[in-house]
Amino acid sequence: MDSFEELAVVRAEALAALEETENIAALRDWEKAYLGRKGKVTLQIRAIGKLPPAQRPAFGKEVNQVKQELAVLYAEAEKSLKRAEIARRLAASAVDVTLPGRPAISGHLHLTTQTLRQIYAIFAQLGFEVYESPDVELESYNFDLLNIPAYHPARDMWDTFWVDDKRLLRTHTSPGQIRVMRERTPEPIRVILPGKCYRYEQITARSEHQFYQVEGLAVGRQVSMTDLIGTMHQFAELFYGEGRQIRVRSSYFPFTEPSIEVDTDCILCGGEGCPICKYTGWLEIAGAGMVHPVVLENGGYNPDEWSGFAFGMGVERPSMMKYGVEDIRLFYGNDLRFLRQF
Numbered sequence: 001m002d003s004f005e006e007l008a009v010v011r012a013e014a015l016a017a018l019e020e021t022e023n024i025a026a027l028r029d030w031e032k033a034y035l036g037r038k039g040k041v042t043l044q045i046r047a048i049g050k051l052p053p054a055q056r057p058a059f060g061k062e063v064n065q066v067k068q069e070l071a072v073l074y075a076e077a078e079k080s081l082k083r084a085e086i087a088r089r090l091a092a093s094a095v096d097v098t099l100p101g102r103p104a105i106s107g108h109l110h111l112t113t114q115t116l117r118q119i120y121a122i123f124a125q126l127g128f129e130v131y132e133s134p135d136v137e138l139e140s141y142n143f144d145l146l147n148i149p150a151y152h153p154a155r156d157m158w159d160t161f162w163v164d165d166k167r168l169l170r171t172h173t174s175p176g177q178i179r180v181m182r183e184r185t186p187e188p189i190r191v192i193l194p195g196k197c198y199r200y201e202q203i204t205a206r207s208e209h210q211f212y213q214v215e216g217l218a219v220g221r222q223v224s225m226t227d228l229i230g231t232m233h234q235f236a237e238l239f240y241g242e243g244r245q246i247r248v249r250s251s252y253f254p255f256t257e258p259s260i261e262v263d264t265d266c267i268l269c270g271g272e273g274c275p276i277c278k279y280t281g282w283l284e285i286a287g288a289g290m291v292h293p294v295v296l297e298n299g300g301y302n303p304d305e306w307s308g309f310a311f312g313m314g315v316e317r318p319s320m321m322k323y324g325v326e327d328i329r330l331f332y333g334n335d336l337r338f339l340r341q342f
């Protein structure tokens with residue numbers, strides 16, 4: 001086989017092999033095998049020097065043409081393989097515009113916030129403004145000034161989280177009464193005092209160690225028990241629905257005299273007796289009473305000239321009754337399956 005024939009074989013072999021390359025890696029191998037430093041075509045070029053001088057120009061021309069031809073084919077193959085690769089990637093990441101969209105879930109107010117706002121709206125209608133007092137409270141405001149001295153057995157009613165020996169996390173919203181009176185004295189007052197309260201208590205389905213209360217305070221020249229009962233009845237009707245009855249029971253709180261507890265007829269059974277009202281027919285809505293003269297005086301109001309009523313109600317309990325929630329722990333457990341229902 002002369003060198004021309006040999007070159008024709010190499011060329012034919014290269015063309016056939018090129019047909020077989022299916023990806024870039026295989027193409028690079030092909031280039032190395034024929035056009036690389038030790039490639040078959042390159043070796044043909046090197047062999048020119050061993051030919052008889054007369055054959056060299058013709059063979060040199062021929063071999064250069066083959067090299068050129070293969071280089072062009074290589075460049076074309078590279079381009080089309082790259083294009084195919086891009087097409088493949090695009091196809092893999094294609095978006096199916098016919099798929100239905102995913103609904104975006106929007107948040108909403110927490111059940112407690114919703115209930116608080118209902119309560120604010122009801123009392124705003126009755127002329128009460130919202131007054132906020134601190135969560136970290138002085139012992140004197142939380143107890144002493146509310147007529148609960150250190151030796152008083154009523155302190156047992158409030159298990160306390162102490163911050164230090166003078167400060168504590170308020171166990172009820174009642175200390176706000178003293179704060180408003182001291183700030184406003186001596187003018188008539190009609191406020192509600194909402195806020196979180198804290199008690200060092202066992203957590204159960206019925207009691208949390210953090211919960212909301214809304215305190216109410218009305219002070220004036222002739223505020224009476226009738227005003228208190230009327231206010232409570234209005235609240236029951238506006239919060240639980242028209243036609244609600246209320247019932248007043250005598251009770252005891254150190255900061256009110258006389259003290260009462262206010263119930264409304266059960267919203268579920270209307271008084272027949274059911275699990276929500278524990279078969280009593282009544283639901284507790286607030287502790288209340290006429291502001292104790294000592295408390296008025298501690299607030300800077302002369303009890304001979306001024307009188308007032310006060311009440312304190314829970315927030316989670318009424319929403320539990322209204323919506324049939326059976327476990328108070330659900331409120332702050334952050335389980336969205338619960339929260340989204342309201």
Ligand code: DAH
Pocket residue numbers: 171172173174215216253255256286287288289310311312313
């Ligand atoms: N502070 C009381 C408690 O936490 C609730 C209360 C009762 C508030 C009677 C009042 C009231 O203002 O007059 O249990």
